[in-house]
Amino acid sequence: xxxxxxxxxxxxxxxADEFVIDDYEFYWTVATAGEAKLRIEKNEDSTTVxxxxxxxxxxxxxEEAEKIGAALLRxxxxxxxxxxxxKKLSETVAAGEHEVIFSHHPKYGFSIIIRAKEEFISHxxxxxxxxxxxxxxxxxxxxxxxxxxxxxxL
Numbered sequence: 001x002x003x004x005x006x007x008x009x010x011x012x013x014x015x016a017d018e019f020v021i022d023d024y025e026f027y028w029t030v031a032t033a034g035e036a037k038l039r040i041e042k043n044e045d046s047t048t049v050x051x052x053x054x055x056x057x058x059x060x061x062x063e064e065a066e067k068i069g070a071a072l073l074r075x076x077x078x079x080x081x082x083x084x085x086x087k088k089l090s091e092t093v094a095a096g097e098h099e100v101i102f103s104h105h106p107k108y109g110f111s112i113i114i115r116a117k118e119e120f121i122s123h124x125x126x127x128x129x130x131x132x133x134x135x136x137x138x139x140x141x142x143x144x145x146x147x148x149x150x151x152x153x154l
Contacts, residue, residue, distance in 0.1 A: 033130035069138025078102035
């Protein structure tokens with residue numbers, strides 16, 4: 001029994017103050033739709049919203065996410081408008097510093113692309129079901145980010 005107490009006291013001599021977490025990444029997958037994922041990501045500098053599918057992805061502030069979510073609420077309007085069209089169509093909706101492009105191609109169908117207005121490389125492409133699933137979460141992005149900030153306090 002003395003050996004056990006001695007062992008515990010030796011193990012107990014290392015205070016937790018010796019460890020410092022100064023470089024970290026945390027992500028919470030809020031919703032998924034097929035291959036697409038909506039995440040809240042936090043690191044030592046910021047909390048952002050990340051929307052990704054396969055190899056494509058785009059990151060934005062919670063404030064921008066709310067604007068994108070509001071634009072995605074109109075997905076059924078654009079889907080109905082473009083559904084039976086025999087030619088290529090697209091309409092762009094401004095969402096803060098981003099744009100949401102609703103498009104229809106006779107061969108490939110209906111899709112949505114979200115990208116930064118000034119950048120054409122970072123983007124994500126969604127189908128109608130994913131847009132419908134993610135829009136309510138994006139509209140609540142500030143609350144979701146605040147929740148993560150409250151839970152992850154380092």
